[in-house]
Amino acid sequence: MFVVMRSGASEAEVNGVKGLILAEGLTPFENAGTSRTVIAVVGELGKRRQQLKQRLEATPGVAQVTPISKPYKLVSREFHPEDTVIRVLDTSIGDGSLTVMAGPCSVESRDQLMETVDFVAAHGATIIRGGAFKPRSSPYSFQGLGVEGLRYLAEARERSGMPVITEVMDPSQVDIVAEYSDILQIGTRNMQNFSLLLACGRASRPVMLKRGFGATIEEWLMAAEYIASAGNPQVILCERGIRTFETTTRNTLDLTAVPLVHHLTHLPVIVDPSHATGKRWLVKPLAIGGIAVGADGIMVEVHPRPDEALSDAEQQLDFDMFASMMKAVTAVHEHVKDMHGDLHQASGTPTGVGA
Ligand code: PEP
Ligand code: MN
Numbered sequence: 001m002f003v004v005m006r007s008g009a010s011e012a013e014v015n016g017v018k019g020l021i022l023a024e025g026l027t028p029f030e031n032a033g034t035s036r037t038v039i040a041v042v043g044e045l046g047k048r049r050q051q052l053k054q055r056l057e058a059t060p061g062v063a064q065v066t067p068i069s070k071p072y073k074l075v076s077r078e079f080h081p082e083d084t085v086i087r088v089l090d091t092s093i094g095d096g097s098l099t100v101m102a103g104p105c106s107v108e109s110r111d112q113l114m115e116t117v118d119f120v121a122a123h124g125a126t127i128i129r130g131g132a133f134k135p136r137s138s139p140y141s142f143q144g145l146g147v148e149g150l151r152y153l154a155e156a157r158e159r160s161g162m163p164v165i166t167e168v169m170d171p172s173q174v175d176i177v178a179e180y181s182d183i184l185q186i187g188t189r190n191m192q193n194f195s196l197l198l199a200c201g202r203a204s205r206p207v208m209l210k211r212g213f214g215a216t217i218e219e220w221l222m223a224a225e226y227i228a229s230a231g232n233p234q235v236i237l238c239e240r241g242i243r244t245f246e247t248t249t250r251n252t253l254d255l256t257a258v259p260l261v262h263h264l265t266h267l268p269v270i271v272d273p274s275h276a277t278g279k280r281w282l283v284k285p286l287a288i289g290g291i292a293v294g295a296d297g298i299m300v301e302v303h304p305r306p307d308e309a310l311s312d313a314e315q316q317l318d319f320d321m322f323a324s325m326m327k328a329v330t331a332v333h334e335h336v337k338d339m340h341g342d343l344h345q346a347s348g349t350p351t352g353v354g355a
Contacts, residue, residue, distance in 0.1 A: 013061025074228040094268030099297025103129040105312035107149035142310040150180035171199035201230020241276030250278025262344040294343025
């Protein structure tokens with residue numbers, strides 16, 4: 001449940017509510033974004049629910065105590081009706097602008113990364129992607145350059161002024177990845193690696209959480225809740241395809257998830273058509289589709305010579321394909337950007353705190 005304070009409630013009254021929640025062994029989380037202070041009560045309430053609700057209602061400064069119907073609380077729109085906007089360096093994600101995360105699947109060499117970054121920067125990318133620690137299905141495949149790759153990514157950030165997103169595979173890597181990059185990426189295979197979620201929740205960098213290829217939307221949002229509940233509200237969701245009976249494509253891109261998740265949560269949503277399809281010629285149409293259904297941006301893999309790539313060769317765009325895709329998605333984004341509000345809250349105003 002969450003507590004809505006009266007407008008103009010004093011700091012002492014807010015602290016009184018938080019103190020009561022803490023004394024119950026529960027955790028208060030404040031949403032500072034709304035005109036009135038809202039405090040979520042997080043933890044296992046059990047049988048105390050009704051009695052605690054009444055005590056909170058009787059606490060000075062409290063206007064109303066409202067249940068949160070979903071199992072995820074902090075990431076729900078009920079608790080936090082306004083969109084979360086994540087700012088990194090000079091770019092924002094979730095503010096209605098078009099976010100384009102582009103770069104190679106893996107950082108393979110300094111030259112390969114710089115060549116790619118120079119091209120995508122000149123053609124509308126806003127964030128550099130590139131894997132340094134790679135989760136590969138085979139232990140014999142290229143595993144990434146590790147810290148050397150992180151150093152090249154940091155150099156590419158200096159060179160281009162764009163922030164860097166890169167994957168962190170293990171809690172022990174969080175500090176080093178956070179040192180060299182701006183956004184931590186949790187890959188599909190790790191979506192329910194709870195110790196990794198908590199470690200990223202304690203980090204001071206935004207986190208992009210890819211949907212597990214076998215995860216329901218609720219499981220995905222509960223994974224996001226782990227990060228938020230550990231203290232990091234800066235979470236970006238990424239739909240990257242799920243595994244279905246279809247084998248022609250690498251995965252099946254669940255575009256329905258985009259407006260649905262915008263409806264259920266306040267977090268930005270990115271679509272990754274590269275891993276969703278596994279085929280480079282399908283990336284542009286599905287990037288268009290992702291933006292058309294209201295995604296805040298896309299993540300795409302780009303390589304100067306895709307056929308020579310050390311990972312995901314079939315799905316990486318070459319430079320011409322990236323430029324052509326950018327033209328198309330920019331046009332679609334221009335077309336749908338005024339519908340941003342509609343696309344984010346597909347079936348009307350979500351329940352929660354009113355004006
Ligand atoms: C990636 O983006 O580098 C990646 C490995 O993607 P996913 O976790 O979606 O497979
Ligand atoms: Mn890849």
